[in-house]
Amino acid sequence: xxxxxxxxxxxxxxxxxxxxxxxxxxxxxxxxxxxxxxxxxxxxxxxxxxxxxxxxxxxxxxxxxxxxxxxxxxxxxxxxxxxxxxxxxxxxxxxxxxxxxxxxxxxxxxxxxxxxxxxxxxxxxxxxxxxxxxxxxxxxxxxxxxxxxxxxxxxxxxxxxxxx
Numbered sequence: 001x002x003x004x005x006x007x008x009x010x011x012x013x014x015x016x017x018x019x020x021x022x023x024x025x026x027x028x029x030x031x032x033x034x035x036x037x038x039x040x041x042x043x044x045x046x047x048x049x050x051x052x053x054x055x056x057x058x059x060x061x062x063x064x065x066x067x068x069x070x071x072x073x074x075x076x077x078x079x080x081x082x083x084x085x086x087x088x089x090x091x092x093x094x095x096x097x098x099x100x101x102x103x104x105x106x107x108x109x110x111x112x113x114x115x116x117x118x119x120x121x122x123x124x125x126x127x128x129x130x131x132x133x134x135x136x137x138x139x140x141x142x143x144x145x146x147x148x149x150x151x152x153x154x155x156x157x158x159x160x161x162x163x164x
Contacts, residue, residue, distance in 0.1 A: 024048035037086025075117035130156035
């Protein structure tokens, strides 16, 4: 009986993330498109701040080229966001509000625990301060992350992601 309950719990948890996602109630900040299975807007997945926060936030401290000293970033693990939308593919094309574009290997999100930061030092990021969404690697966790390759993948003012 216990095994059946555990299996049913697993099935129910899986179904929550399959198919139609809840629609955001606030201003849409992020649109995911491309090779995704779970959507909420014409084949895309759109998110406001509240819908991103519902996925669960994590924080870490790291140094970076954009801030003085160690900075605390809080955001959604991109691995979790990709699982939530059912992303399949090998790369993510990221587009910022100012049309800056970068390409990130999808496996970076698992390998390096990359987050989509909403907050810096406990405060929501404003557009003029690299917000509202900023892709951040834990640069201090591995020497290889302190390089131009990973800095160029760290887009701020993120508005769109296309999974290919």
